[in-house]
Structure formats: C-alpha cells, structure tokens
Amino acid sequence: MLTHLTYGLLPTSLLALLTVLPVGSAWSIFEPRQSKEKPLNQVLASQKSLSTYYELVKQYPDILLQLPSYDGVTLVAPNNDAFDKFHDWDPQNKSLVTNLLEYHILQGTVSTASVPVGVSTFAKTLLNDKKYANVSEGQQMLINKGGDDVVVFTSGLGSRSTVVEPDLAFTGGLVQIVDTLMVPPARLEPTTRDAYKDLQSFLGALYAADLVSEFADATDVTILAPRNSAFQLVAGTLEDLDKKALANILRYHLIPNQVLSSTEFQNGTNLTTANDAIPDLTLHVTRAGNNVYFNSAQMLQPDILIANGVVHIIDAVLNPDARAATPDPAIGTQAPVFPVTGTKTAVGTKAPVPFTSDFPCTVDCPISTASSEPTGSADGAATTTTTGLRLSSSKGFAARCTGVPAQAGAAAAAAMLVGAVGMEFVGLV
Structure with a gap:
C-alpha cells in the first residue's frame, strides 16, 4: 500500500520532508532505525557525484510522498556522469522527471550483498504510469550480479546501469549509485x-x-x-x-x-x-x-x-x-x-x-x-x-x-x- 499525503500540505524543501516528520507518521521509514544511519538528505548531500540527482529530488519532493511505509526503499541514484550522457532533456518537464525518478525507486531494501550471482531477479519500482507500466504493482527492472560481484540493473531498451557505489544506508533504506540512467520500458x-x-x-x-x-x-x-x-x-x-x-x-x-x-x-x-x-x-x-x-x-x-x-x-x-x-x-x-x-x-x-x-x-x-x-x-x-x-x-x-x-x-x-x-x-x- 502506498501512502499519499495532501498535495497542498507539501513541505517546501526536501530537508523539511526528511527531518521534521514525527515518529509514527506515514513517514516513519525516515526515522532512524539505528543511530548510525543518517537522514536521506545528508547522505545525498555528502556525495558530490550525486549533485544533479539531489537537485532533481529537491525540485520534485512530492515523489517522496509515494514511498511505501513498509520494508524500506532502495534509491537507484544516477551519478553526474550518467546525466551528462543524457542530452537535450528538460529538467522542468515534470511528467518526464517524475517518471524517471519513480523508476529509480525500488520497493523494498535491496543490498548488493543480497543479490544472487548469475541469476536475473525482477525488482518492482514505483513507476505506475500506464505508458511505461502497464503491469500490476509497478514497472519492473532486472538485477544481475556477475562472478566479479559487479551488480547491474537492466531496464528498458536493454539499458544497463552498473552500480559504482553500493549500499549507502539512510534512515529508510539504501542508495545504490549507478553510472547510467535506467530507461522506463517502451511499448x-x-x-x-x-x-x-x-x-x-x-x-x-x-x-x-x-x-x-x-x-x-x-x-x-x-x-x-x-x-x-x-x-x-x-x-x-x-x-x-x-x-x-x-x-x-x-x-x-x-x-x-x-x-x-x-x-x-x-x-x-x-x-x-x-x-x-x-x-x-x-x-x-x-x-x-x-x-x-x-x-x-x-x-x-x-x-x-x-x-x-x-x-x-x-x-x-x-x-x-x-x-x-x-x-x-x-x-x-x-x-x-x-x-x-x-x-x-x-x-x-x-x-x-x-x-x-x-x-x-x-x-x-x-x-x-x-x-x-x-x-x-x-x-x-x-x-x-x-x-x-x-x-x-x-x-x-x-x-x-x-x-x-x-x-x-x-x-x-x-x-x-x-x-x-x-x-x-x-x-x-
């Protein structure tokens, strides 16, 4: 079940979303499970290679209102080099960016250590736009790990995104930094x-x-x-x-x-x-x-x-x-x-x-x-x-x-x- 809050009550910044919500609310996944875990905004801000991604998340904070309130989430975060490959796009296009960000959020916490070697595993995302997700419970992507322990996310049109910085913990799940944007599957x-x-x-x-x-x-x-x-x-x-x-x-x-x-x-x-x-x-x-x-x-x-x-x-x-x-x-x-x-x-x-x-x-x-x-x-x-x-x-x-x-x-x-x-x-x- 996805939790939705009233749009008119949206906080004006991602920092507000991640730091002021009370314990026991729908946002309790952002509360620390262990004292060593940091809020998401601190984790993203600490990674210089994620500055483009972090700015997009702050620009569209309503994406976070869809995060499940159970089992945590996994953010597949493209690094700056990934966005540099992505020419001629408009970050002000809300529909485009929303679909892109939703497809980069996995339902549940997925650590690279838990991915089996040599086995393709489907993982559901938060993308539900019927244009790209005419499937039940969110569009999927594939996770593979090779014998060298390199983890790759495969998405639409055969796009492959390699994890370059794994398992960054925050108080609600994990961040996996990848080198290429994932592609919402086409028709x-x-x-x-x-x-x-x-x-x-x-x-x-x-x-x-x-x-x-x-x-x-x-x-x-x-x-x-x-x-x-x-x-x-x-x-x-x-x-x-x-x-x-x-x-x-x-x-x-x-x-x-x-x-x-x-x-x-x-x-x-x-x-x-x-x-x-x-x-x-x-x-x-x-x-x-x-x-x-x-x-x-x-x-x-x-x-x-x-x-x-x-x-x-x-x-x-x-x-x-x-x-x-x-x-x-x-x-x-x-x-x-x-x-x-x-x-x-x-x-x-x-x-x-x-x-x-x-x-x-x-x-x-x-x-x-x-x-x-x-x-x-x-x-x-x-x-x-x-x-x-x-x-x-x-x-x-x-x-x-x-x-x-x-x-x-x-x-x-x-x-x-x-x-x-x-x-x-x-x-x-």
Whole structure:
C-alpha cells in the first residue's frame, strides 16, 4: 500500500520532508532505525557525484510522498556522469522527471550483498504510469550480479546501469549509485522494431494478423518472440496462411496475465497461452542445465522488458499443432516443427526478412535492408539476422514501412545514441 499525503500540505524543501516528520507518521521509514544511519538528505548531500540527482529530488519532493511505509526503499541514484550522457532533456518537464525518478525507486531494501550471482531477479519500482507500466504493482527492472560481484540493473531498451557505489544506508533504506540512467520500458512495437531488430519479423507478423493491440495493450504479459531467422526458415509456410491461421500460431507465443522472468520457468511445467482454438492446449517447459526450451524451441535471450511485461527471444516459431515436440539438449539445433520452405527466392538467413512489408507505412521513415551478417542487439550481443537503417530521404530510396511512426523511429535511434534512455526522454515523442 502506498501512502499519499495532501498535495497542498507539501513541505517546501526536501530537508523539511526528511527531518521534521514525527515518529509514527506515514513517514516513519525516515526515522532512524539505528543511530548510525543518517537522514536521506545528508547522505545525498555528502556525495558530490550525486549533485544533479539531489537537485532533481529537491525540485520534485512530492515523489517522496509515494514511498511505501513498509520494508524500506532502495534509491537507484544516477551519478553526474550518467546525466551528462543524457542530452537535450528538460529538467522542468515534470511528467518526464517524475517518471524517471519513480523508476529509480525500488520497493523494498535491496543490498548488493543480497543479490544472487548469475541469476536475473525482477525488482518492482514505483513507476505506475500506464505508458511505461502497464503491469500490476509497478514497472519492473532486472538485477544481475556477475562472478566479479559487479551488480547491474537492466531496464528498458536493454539499458544497463552498473552500480559504482553500493549500499549507502539512510534512515529508510539504501542508495545504490549507478553510472547510467535506467530507461522506463517502451511499448512492444518500438522495442521490437528499433531496439531489438532481430524481432522485426515477429512484429510484422503481428501486424499481418491484426494482433499488435492484443499483445501490446494487455496488462501483464510474457511474450516468446522468435528471431528473424526462425521466420526466414519457414517463411513460405507462414506467409501462405490466412489471417486466422496465422493469429492462432502467434497467440501460442503469448502467455497472458503473468510476467515471468527466465528464472521462473520450471522444468516439466505447462503454461497456458492465449491460443484457445485448441482445447487444453499448453506449452511445455524443459530446463536442461542453463538452457530453457518451450516445446522444442530454445530461449536465446531472456528478460527484455516492455511496458506491459517481458519478452524472451526464442530460436524457432512455435507450432500449436506440434505441441508434443520435445528438445534433445545434446544437439544444437532442434528438428523444425513447420515445413522448411523459406521463400520463393531463398531459404534460411539468405531469404528476405518476412512480414516486414506488413509494417504500417509512413512518409518519412527508416528503411529496412535485408542482411545476413550478424549485428548487435540492444544489449550488445550478436544476433543472427537483422536489418540496417537508412533514412528515407537518402538518395535512391523511397519511403517504406517501419512499424512505428517516423518520429518514433527516429526517436528510438536517437535514444540509443545517447545511451538508450528512452524515446520520450530525448524529447522526440
């Protein structure tokens, strides 16, 4: 439960908020639990690297009125260098700054020592704006710790924020200083179109089947998204299907009403999907070592945050008519569950990326150019097949389809150039 106080009674400074509230009030989390703990304002003021963040918190003290009155909080505080990467933004934009600050406050006290090594852990934040948090109880981010004990927070568009100064205690929780701003997750469309280009075929197929709204607007979803090469392998089969048949296949990739991290998939369990065309249809989970399979499709890249849940990239298109397919973990590539037809001109990664022609068209937009060369995904990992971007104003090219409006497409590209801090946050949408 979040505690809200009357806006008209807001104190005029953060110092007032943190030092004059009585014991037993809704603000009791700011009362010292131990004498050695300092008030938050003293902790922030003592860190020269947090001067920009501290000024923002003082400028928008009403953010603190939302702090839970139980279990403490964790402030993920970007240092000055993090803000220096964040060009062309307006600190007077209350909506922007409010969303940003709320996304940097975790529900509960999270110490770096408590983070398990090698395990992705979801943590809920105070961000509840439906534009970025169409999920229950606050938008999430991921916490990971490597073997070197370095803790990284992963947020929207694959942005990674490394903890550079851990576990600064104050009388209500902890402050974790990071080197990069966390990005409130974007909607499914720009995430799959611009940040993770290896999912463009999947997005195009959703447009072809009129399912974008069903996938992108629902609350609390887990999406298993096949990469481009999975669609290239069976493009001839899928592109020949009518809209209803294609929709039935794609709904088999949507797990509704649950946001499941990669660590929550338990071996031998069966998941209910959005495909209700076949009675008692489920998706079988197999864990073999570090590998996770859905039927026989392997998870390749887990835990991509979107506004309404999470996306996991898989290596094959799931077939509801082949729900009995099981993996052989001893081999690298599983038997296909659709006829391998490619396209009329080529098969596999040399085939044109299918379904991208189903993107909505705009007058001035980036152009997709097929490529079989591996390129980086949003987190820097290599992907099998992706597309390059060229501006439609470039010589020799006409406007084509993108899947997002031209302004949003340009905004996403700009966002990644300044450290992937979200499209709205570069002032382009």
